[in-house]
Amino acid sequence: MNDTRPEWYERMKRGPMRERTFTEEKMGEIVRQAEGDAAGGKDRFIRWYMVIGGAMVVALMVMILSQSNPLRWLGPELAGPGPSPMPTIESFMPSEAPTESSVPQSNIGYVKGEAGAFTSPEYMPMTGPAFVAIPGIQYDVIEQSGEFVKIAANGREGWVYKWYLTADRDERSVISVDPYTMLIKTPVTFGMYPDEAELSGYELEAGKAARVTKEYEEWVSIEIITYDQSYVGDRWVRKTALEPWNSSKAKEGRLRPGGIVRSEHGEVNPLEGYSHIFIREQLEDGRYGIGAPGGFTGYIRAEDFMPNPFLPAPWETWSFISQDEEDRYREYAKNRDEEQLRALVPLEVFKYYVKASEAEDFETVYGLFMKDDGYELPSYESYLGDLSKDEEGRNRSKQQWAAWREHDQLYEEINGDQAVIHMTHREEEKDTRGFQLVKNRDGIWKVAWMPMQ
Numbered sequence: 001m002n003d004t005r006p007e008w009y010e011r012m013k014r015g016p017m018r019e020r021t022f023t024e025e026k027m028g029e030i031v032r033q034a035e036g037d038a039a040g041g042k043d044r045f046i047r048w049y050m051v052i053g054g055a056m057v058v059a060l061m062v063m064i065l066s067q068s069n070p071l072r073w074l075g076p077e078l079a080g081p082g083p084s085p086m087p088t089i090e091s092f093m094p095s096e097a098p099t100e101s102s103v104p105q106s107n108i109g110y111v112k113g114e115a116g117a118f119t120s121p122e123y124m125p126m127t128g129p130a131f132v133a134i135p136g137i138q139y140d141v142i143e144q145s146g147e148f149v150k151i152a153a154n155g156r157e158g159w160v161y162k163w164y165l166t167a168d169r170d171e172r173s174v175i176s177v178d179p180y181t182m183l184i185k186t187p188v189t190f191g192m193y194p195d196e197a198e199l200s201g202y203e204l205e206a207g208k209a210a211r212v213t214k215e216y217e218e219w220v221s222i223e224i225i226t227y228d229q230s231y232v233g234d235r236w237v238r239k240t241a242l243e244p245w246n247s248s249k250a251k252e253g254r255l256r257p258g259g260i261v262r263s264e265h266g267e268v269n270p271l272e273g274y275s276h277i278f279i280r281e282q283l284e285d286g287r288y289g290i291g292a293p294g295g296f297t298g299y300i301r302a303e304d305f306m307p308n309p310f311l312p313a314p315w316e317t318w319s320f321i322s323q324d325e326e327d328r329y330r331e332y333a334k335n336r337d338e339e340q341l342r343a344l345v346p347l348e349v350f351k352y353y354v355k356a357s358e359a360e361d362f363e364t365v366y367g368l369f370m371k372d373d374g375y376e377l378p379s380y381e382s383y384l385g386d387l388s389k390d391e392e393g394r395n396r397s398k399q400q401w402a403a404w405r406e407h408d409q410l411y412e413e414i415n416g417d418q419a420v421i422h423m424t425h426r427e428e429e430k431d432t433r434g435f436q437l438v439k440n441r442d443g444i445w446k447v448a449w450m451p452m453q
Contacts, residue, residue, distance in 0.1 A: 109141050109151070109165040113174020113214060114343060116233065117158025121148035123192060123200040125233050128331035130158035131339030135172050141165070147192070156339060161234070163193035174216045179223070181245050181310050184208040188241040192234055194219035201235060207251030207279075209309050210242060223324070225252060225276050225309045227293045232324050250307035251279040259304030261290070269298040274313035279305065293323075317410040320351065329355060336367040341444050346419035346437045347412040349445045353435075358401055360394065362387055370438050370446040377449045419445065 116129030133139065139151035148159045164174070183206075190201035194216050204210070204224065214221035214234075220242065221234050243249075255261070257273030271277075271292060280297070281289040287299050320326045329352055332340045341349060349368060356364035366380050378386075387394060408423040417439040425431035436448040 107141050108138055109149075109167060110138060110169050110171065111135055111160065111164045111174075112166050112171050113164070113216070114176050115160045115164040115174075117151060117156075117160050118233070119158060121145045121150075121159040123147075123233075124231050126231065126327070128232050128328035128340060130335075131156045131337055132342045133158075133160055133164070134342065135174075136169060138169070147196075156337070161193045163196075174214055174221075176214050177212060179211045179213050181308060182210050182212055182222075182242040183245055183249055184210055184237075185241055185243040188237050190222070190235040190237050192236070194236050196236070204237075205251070207249055209245075209250060209252045210237075211310050212242075225278075226323055227276070227278065227291060228295065232327060245308070247307035252309045253277060253305055253307040254309060254311070254313065255290075255292075255300065256304040256306050259300055261298035261300050263298055269296070271296065271298065274306075276309045277305070278309075317347065318351065318354065318405045320355075325351075333361060333364045336364060338367070338442075338444060341368075341446075342442075344445060345412070346414060346445045347410065347421060349437060349447065350410075350421045350435055353447050353451075354401060354405075358398060360398075368447045370440060370448055372440050375438070375449065 111133045113135055115133045116125075117131050117133050118125045118129050119127070133151060137153055139153045142150040142152055142157065144150070144162065145159070147162050149162045149165060150157060150159050151165075152158075166173075184204050186206055187203050189199045189203045191199045192201065208224060210222040210224055212220045212222055216236075218239050219236050220239055221236050222242075224235065253276075255271055255273055255275045255277050259273065261269045261271045263269050275292055277290045277292050277300075279288045280291050282302075283289065283299070286302050288302055288305055289297070289299050290305075291297050320329065325348070328340065332352065333356065341352075344352075353365060353368050356362075356368070362384055363380075366383055369377055371377055404423055407425050407427075409426055411422040411424065413420045413422060419437040419439075421435040421437070423433050423435065433452060436451045437445050438448050440446050
């Protein structure tokens with residue numbers, strides 16, 4: 001092969017400068033010329049300073065080129081070995097500072113299990129959810145605020161814990177279970193979702209009753225009886241914080257009917273039988289110091305304490321057993337959003353119907369009726385018009401409900417998509433009647449039109 005190198009190659013090997021250009025001798029000469037011409041006027045003085053500045057720039061370029069191989073941009077064959085390249089520093093654009101509310105990267109998502117969607121991103125919501133988010137339904141993710149994301153579907157929107165979101169339509173890792181009662185084994189602080197980094201709940205004492213409603217791996221979501229505050233969000237604790245129900249360890253229950261509550265000085269403090277109570281202390285004489293909703297305190301005999309606050313009183317199946325239930329009903333009565341019924345069992349929908357009927361809130365009553373195609377139901381205007389013309393019938397209905405509430409026990413029977421609430425007189429078992437409910441196409445229990453025929 002011909003090894004003759006072209007002339008330009010030899011020039012490139014020598015670098016861009018054949019001779020040193022900015023030596024001390026050259027620099028001195030420039031300075032002498034500048035001093036000699038100082039009398040030549042201000043403009044000439046400036047020009048010489050520009051010459052010096054230009055020379056310094058040239059010198060700087062020489063220094064930079066001397067540290068690199070001038071041929072490496074021609075390729076490795078011509079460049080040959082050269083100095084190690086300078087480490088590469090990745091360029092980046094500074095990310096926008098996080099804001100209180102920003103849009104997440106993905107704009108659609110699903111939920112791992114049933115999750116309440118609330119009207120605002122609050123850690124301790126005091127009112128019921130705007131709707132219940134259901135697995136398998138695609139939600140638009142609108143914005144994010146802290147640990148919450150705002151989701152929307154079918155014209156409804158609300159805030160859920162970000163933890164509930166998943167990209168998998170088929171994920172069902174949070175499992176809703178038939179409620180069962182456990183005991184808090186050791187004091188534990190609950191979180192809004194499993195493994196919350198900084199727990200935002202409060203501490204639950206050992207011996208408190210907890211009703212499990214959802215499970216996720218080693219975690220459970222629980223319901224509790226509250227006495228001085230109403231909180232309707234999730235409460236997640238580890239399964240290891242609970243133990244099986246044991247009435248001898250329970251510190252929550254009800255006041256036995258006929259039980260007498262006394263003050264510290266012995267006066268009688270009126271408290272209805274079956275009221276929710278919790279044990280504050282046990283005295284040496286065997287009495288319990290107890291507390292009840294509204295800051296009520298007093299002392300009772302140990303035998304007047306009935307463990308397990310979740311057991312319904314004989315008449316209480318007609319009423320809401322907690323402030324949470326009462327708040328959820330009020331929220332539904334305010335906006336009549338059908339999604340708020342999704343998590344309810346037939347007996348709970350029945351309670352809503354009775355409560356609204358007794359209050360003559362006929363718009364709420366009508367909202368509870370089954371409206372799927374194929375089911376009989378008059379228009380709301382016709383329904384309301386008939387009621388407004390029959391004051392005697394309305395009064396008779398209120399009296400009848402009051403009598404049933406006083407004397408009848410309730411039993412819920414579910415058979416597929418049909419349910420019946422049996423109302424049976426406590427003393428005359430043959431005196432019974434049924435109240436019918438039907439599950440609609442969206443899986444929500446609704447009241448059948450003319451439910452007691």
